[in-house]
Amino acid sequence: MPAQTSPEWLDEAASKGSTKWLQQFIYTYLAQLERGMLTAEAFANELEEEFASRMLDTPKKQKNYRSNVVQALKVLDPDHPAIPLVGLSTDEYRALNDEQKARVADRETRFIHPDAVETVVEIATNLLESDEWSDVGAGLAVLIGRRISEILLSSFALQTPWSLHFSGMAKKAEETDITIEIPTLAPASVVLAAISRLQTSLRIHTLKAGRSPRQAKQKVNQIYSGAIAQKCDEYFSGLVPNRSDKDNLYTHIFRAVYATIAAHWYCPPSVPEHQFKAEIQGHFTIAADGTKLPNYAARSNYDDYAIGDGQGNRDGRLGIKLGQVEGLQVIAAFCRPQEKPVEIEATTEPEPLEERQEASTMTETDTAKLTIKRPQIYANDLEHLTTLMAQAGVTGTTAELLHALLHLYEQKQEQQQQSQVETVSEVAQTFNWFTSEIERLRAQINDLQADRDRLAAQQPDHTRLNQLKTENAQLKTQLSETQAQLDGIHQLLRMPKADAEPTHTATTIQPAVSTQPAVSNTAAKATTTTERDRDRGGATAKVEAIIQDIINWNTAQPSNDTRLRISVSIIKALGGLVSATYQPAIMEALKSQETAIEEVHQRFMLGARHNVSVDKDTVLQTIARDYMGVPNWQEAKY
Numbered sequence: 001m002p003a004q005t006s007p008e009w010l011d012e013a014a015s016k017g018s019t020k021w022l023q024q025f026i027y028t029y030l031a032q033l034e035r036g037m038l039t040a041e042a043f044a045n046e047l048e049e050e051f052a053s054r055m056l057d058t059p060k061k062q063k064n065y066r067s068n069v070v071q072a073l074k075v076l077d078p079d080h081p082a083i084p085l086v087g088l089s090t091d092e093y094r095a096l097n098d099e100q101k102a103r104v105a106d107r108e109t110r111f112i113h114p115d116a117v118e119t120v121v122e123i124a125t126n127l128l129e130s131d132e133w134s135d136v137g138a139g140l141a142v143l144i145g146r147r148i149s150e151i152l153l154s155s156f157a158l159q160t161p162w163s164l165h166f167s168g169m170a171k172k173a174e175e176t177d178i179t180i181e182i183p184t185l186a187p188a189s190v191v192l193a194a195i196s197r198l199q200t201s202l203r204i205h206t207l208k209a210g211r212s213p214r215q216a217k218q219k220v221n222q223i224y225s226g227a228i229a230q231k232c233d234e235y236f237s238g239l240v241p242n243r244s245d246k247d248n249l250y251t252h253i254f255r256a257v258y259a260t261i262a263a264h265w266y267c268p269p270s271v272p273e274h275q276f277k278a279e280i281q282g283h284f285t286i287a288a289d290g291t292k293l294p295n296y297a298a299r300s301n302y303d304d305y306a307i308g309d310g311q312g313n314r315d316g317r318l319g320i321k322l323g324q325v326e327g328l329q330v331i332a333a334f335c336r337p338q339e340k341p342v343e344i345e346a347t348t349e350p351e352p353l354e355e356r357q358e359a360s361t362m363t364e365t366d367t368a369k370l371t372i373k374r375p376q377i378y379a380n381d382l383e384h385l386t387t388l389m390a391q392a393g394v395t396g397t398t399a400e401l402l403h404a405l406l407h408l409y410e411q412k413q414e415q416q417q418q419s420q421v422e423t424v425s426e427v428a429q430t431f432n433w434f435t436s437e438i439e440r441l442r443a444q445i446n447d448l449q450a451d452r453d454r455l456a457a458q459q460p461d462h463t464r465l466n467q468l469k470t471e472n473a474q475l476k477t478q479l480s481e482t483q484a485q486l487d488g489i490h491q492l493l494r495m496p497k498a499d500a501e502p503t504h505t506a507t508t509i510q511p512a513v514s515t516q517p518a519v520s521n522t523a524a525k526a527t528t529t530t531e532r533d534r535d536r537g538g539a540t541a542k543v544e545a546i547i548q549d550i551i552n553w554n555t556a557q558p559s560n561d562t563r564l565r566i567s568v569s570i571i572k573a574l575g576g577l578v579s580a581t582y583q584p585a586i587m588e589a590l591k592s593q594e595t596a597i598e599e600v601h602q603r604f605m606l607g608a609r610h611n612v613s614v615d616k617d618t619v620l621q622t623i624a625r626d627y628m629g630v631p632n633w634q635e636a637k638y
Contacts, residue, residue, distance in 0.1 A: 010034075013072040015212050022065055025050055026072045033082065040082035047086055059092050110241040111308025114315065117261055120239050125186040127235070128194040131560045131604045136198050137224065138231035141250060143185045145258030145281065148224045149217040152204045156195050161327030162266075164188050181331045182280050183266045185258070201605030225250070240305070255281070256304035264307045267318040271334050276318075279333050542580035543589035546571055549627040551600050553619075562619055565606040566590075566597050573620050573638050577630045 013030055017023035029046050032038045038046070047069060056062050070087045073080045088096075112120075120142060127139030137148050144164065146154070154168030159181050167179040184191045202224075208216050229250035240257055259277040267276040278284060307315040321328060329335075382398065389401045547566060554563045564570055568586055575581045590597070600606070616638040624633035 009075055013075040015215055016068050016071040016075070018064065018068050018218060021050075021054070022068055026069065030072060030076060034076055040080070040085055043082050044085035059088055060096060063088060063093075063096055110305050111310075111312065111314070112240060112257070112260070112305055113310050114307060116239045117264070117307065120236055120257070121185045121261065123235055123239075125190070127231075128186070128190060131563070133198060133202055133224075133603065133605055134227040134231045136194055137228040138235060138250075138253075140191065140194060140198070141228065141232065141254040142236070142258060143191055144182055145254050145262070146182075147221070147254050148228055149220040151195060152199055152202065152220050152224070153208070153213070153216055156192055158188055158192055159332075160188065160329050162188055162325070162329070163331055164192060178282070180279070180282055181333065183262050183331055185261060185265070197605065201607060202602065252304055260305045260307065263318055264315070265319070265321040266328070266330070268322065268330055268334055269318045271318075273318060276334065280331070539575075539580045539582040539585035540588050542578050543571055543575060543586050544593060546574045546578075546580065546628070547589060547593050547597065549574075549623055551596060553623050553627055554600055554604060554606075560604060560606065560610070562614065563604055563606060563610075564614060564616070564619055565601060565608070565610045567611070569638065570611070570616075570620070573616075573636055574624055574628065577624055577628070577632055577636060 010027065010031055014023045014026045017026050025047070029038060029043055033040070033043045047066075051057070051062055051065070056065065066087055070083055073083050073086070124139040124142035127135045128143075130136055130139075137151065140146070140151050141148070144151075144166075146166070150166075150168060154166060157165040159165045163181050163183045165179050166182045204220075207219060207223075211219060232250040232253050236253065240253065242252070259281055262280055263273045263276050267273055307317070309315055319330075322330065385398075385401055385405065389404060550564060550566050550570070557563050568583075568590070571586050571590075572581050575586070580586075617636070620636040620638060621633050624630050624636045
């Protein structure tokens, strides 16, 4: 039953199916069940037969599909009598869960060497610059730990230089709007630009059309995850050891490898590693009051990988890059709340160290000038101030540090002002130099114009001579064209050319003219139509060959700087070299090769405006020379 003609409840029920065949099964048999055409037992039997036809012959293989059907039945009736008939029994669920737990418990932690970590991140960062979407997707899986459906369908925003705001987690309810902060293993601005380019180039808006969020995620995973998994194996299999179970490396990379590296680099040592990993991977539930409750059900997966020392020992260090990388901050979920500001003593006029003893013996009149105040300074800021000034070689009391800081700031301001004054002076000098140069050049131009006028007065009238030459050439061209027209007329009348001796009189020619036209016109039309069809067929073949040459060229290029998006104008630019610019033939060829063309455009992310930034003439001439092999390749112009 087509979704567009079915009732809303049936559309919602079918959306619970994780595959197309299961959605079609729900559309067909749930509708019959609702109308009384099937009993609950008959519905369950139909499902069993469907499983048998698809070789789904064990509870393990059927588990997820049965859960989908149960959810679909609950849309019709939360207590529908068919539910216990299609769902697995409690004992069966328990046995499957125990089996899964045994597999998890059986797994051993795999160690990644710190040097391999740096290499993995470097490769992933470089992949963001690739022109192939599968490369970019593999790089992002490492750098932000999200599956491709989340990368393409979720929302991301810049939070800090090394973190992003992320909303739209794959396993959260569609109505739950949760935003978390996730650290990035590469600069966040670079990562965000790659995400944006991928979402735009793959035209995700068209994929979303007419699908629920859940259906869109399933569709994205179906189309793109396989290619990205292959890329993860290609680039990282030698650096990241695979697990003993059947999950591919891609799954481990966006789940465990990312979290392990992120904790090693960014987790504050005071925060438990598993808690940090649960937060950045969105493993939590939302309580009724809106607070987040960590969910450690997947904790066993966190320990799939650990940073090792190469000798089989766990490194164990956390947050090794905190305080070492410019702009790097602890994510907000683990920032310590600002401590209560502490009061410290400071003087309005700080005194030098050598005068401090004298100040203690000042008279009341003198001490009145040094009013004591207690400004509020955050303890963290005070520690930061002490550290910064120590790096500058300044130590002492808080008052002395503040005084030194202000002095340094004033010096910097004076240097900036002096630099601005010097810059203005340099600009003024440069401007004066340009002004004098312009005046000098103007004088030279005036002298040259005067010399030109003087020479023109002494020479003959070349202008009139050139004009006569041009008119003579035009007359010769007109004469040639007229002669050609006359030859055509004579040929039509079966007469000799004008410059030959006539062999017939006018009276002899007249009968041939009066008796032949009807037959000759019909034959001419038939000949013209045949030639046009033949020419069109030949042009179509030429255009198809040109399209294939462009595809081959694009595939061989190392970057998008020299790739071309295939269009009518691009084909005409090359087709003009081989007489293949017939518009219907071009459109016919584009239609016949539409699938191959679109695959190349999508693979290399060649958008509608891509050709604007390409040196089209150079590329077209190279294709014409090296791929088409035409001698007039230099004539290729866009």
